[in-house]
Amino acid sequence: MLLDTTSPQFRHDPYPTYAALRETEPVSLINEPVMGQAWLVTRYDDVVTVLKDPRFSNEGRKTAAVQRKAPWWTPKVLTTFQNSMLLVDDPDHRRLRDLVHKAFTPKMLQGLNKVIENVTDERLEKMARKKSVDLIADFALPIPLTVISDMMGVPVKDRLKFHHWMGTFLEIRSGTKLQMMGKMLNMMQMYRFFKSLINLRRRQPQDDLITALVNAEQDGDRLNEDEMIAMIFLLLLAGHETTVNLIGNGTLALLENPDQLHKLQNQPELIDSAVEELLRFTNPVEQPAPRYNLEEIELGGQKLPRGSRVLVSLASANRDEAAFPNADKLDITRTPNKHLAFGLGIHYCLGAPLARMEGKIGLQRLITRFPNMQLGVKPDAVQWRTSMAVRGLKALPIVVE
Numbered sequence: 001m002l003l004d005t006t007s008p009q010f011r012h013d014p015y016p017t018y019a020a021l022r023e024t025e026p027v028s029l030i031n032e033p034v035m036g037q038a039w040l041v042t043r044y045d046d047v048v049t050v051l052k053d054p055r056f057s058n059e060g061r062k063t064a065a066v067q068r069k070a071p072w073w074t075p076k077v078l079t080t081f082q083n084s085m086l087l088v089d090d091p092d093h094r095r096l097r098d099l100v101h102k103a104f105t106p107k108m109l110q111g112l113n114k115v116i117e118n119v120t121d122e123r124l125e126k127m128a129r130k131k132s133v134d135l136i137a138d139f140a141l142p143i144p145l146t147v148i149s150d151m152m153g154v155p156v157k158d159r160l161k162f163h164h165w166m167g168t169f170l171e172i173r174s175g176t177k178l179q180m181m182g183k184m185l186n187m188m189q190m191y192r193f194f195k196s197l198i199n200l201r202r203r204q205p206q207d208d209l210i211t212a213l214v215n216a217e218q219d220g221d222r223l224n225e226d227e228m229i230a231m232i233f234l235l236l237l238a239g240h241e242t243t244v245n246l247i248g249n250g251t252l253a254l255l256e257n258p259d260q261l262h263k264l265q266n267q268p269e270l271i272d273s274a275v276e277e278l279l280r281f282t283n284p285v286e287q288p289a290p291r292y293n294l295e296e297i298e299l300g301g302q303k304l305p306r307g308s309r310v311l312v313s314l315a316s317a318n319r320d321e322a323a324f325p326n327a328d329k330l331d332i333t334r335t336p337n338k339h340l341a342f343g344l345g346i347h348y349c350l351g352a353p354l355a356r357m358e359g360k361i362g363l364q365r366l367i368t369r370f371p372n373m374q375l376g377v378k379p380d381a382v383q384w385r386t387s388m389a390v391r392g393l394k395a396l397p398i399v400v401e
């Protein structure tokens, strides 16, 4: 099927298309602009199968279909990224995840509560001095960007720079060939940037995650340099390009559903279930990493040849009526709510407790501080990013006065 996943119409509201696919072609062969053919899986149960069944591998290079060599001009950072925990299977995946997982446990994160509250309040203060703001640049982005950069040890001056490069990485599957060249240049700069961070921490160790990784490398064979670069790339990327969408899309969803916004304002104790429902309803990550089946597999009435590229739509699964009654309705009291926003199986989001904390503090304080905030544009005029990996807004004009 010809599905233009980058068209503004689809980005604006992909849900009717997903509903039709779930109904008629739940595992469908699509053609992507840059990446070519792939199977798109849209039903909740099938998505669960792909995420949990080890015959679906994250390690593309294991199967013949992706053993073809990357073109000579592929930036090193992209080939190096193949060594990240997200793109390898166990046991390498487990070894890499174990190196950092302690830093992301709820207990370790307790100390971050104050940091998140401080950056949130600082941003709210700045916003209060303006009449209208861009909620993404002024609020939703700075919270996770500051927190993950502090945890990793990225100097303040470099933060917006790497955010910009990572934005182009996420949009890499869309755009023209010429735009692709510009993106490749960004990728090269990003590689040099990661190397410079590692060198900085070798010279000046600090109490941060990059120093911990440098120490792990020096301790022996637990981590090589490519894996270290891939780890820094993954943590910085996943640490902010996701939560920005929870806060941004979440705010938009609440403004478009004023009954739910008022309910949350009147019953702040609902914040935990509200954040879960906003994760389900707004899908900050639309499509996780592609999977590659290690043998021929039958799924949703289709025979997937070995080595197929299989894309699962978390956004579609989270709106599947078979799993969620009234799936297209935002209900901040929804229970149970077994959404797949953080994935499932061995690659389940490492940063879920951190993302929940940032989402709760950010959204709660925003709606308390500006109880009468309004959308600054018509809902139809809101622009979405073209990336299929994340579902996020380019900007969100809000009148806070």
Ligand code: HEM
Residues within 6 Å of the ligand: 085, 086, 087, 097, 148, 234, 235, 236, 238, 239, 240, 242, 243, 246, 283, 284, 285, 288, 289, 290, 314, 340, 341, 342, 343, 344, 346, 347, 348, 349, 350, 351, 352, 354, 355
């Ligand atoms: C609302 C915010 C977030 C959402 C919706 C989200 C979603 C996800 C999803 C769906 C996956 C699974 C990917 C796959 O199976 O291919 C994932 C993995 C991951 N996430 Fe998150 N994430 C969020 C925030 C964070 C944060 C704040 C961090 C902090 C660094 C983080 C770090 C990671 C890492 C390292 C992985 C890979 C885990 C592995 O391969 O074992 N995420 N995330």
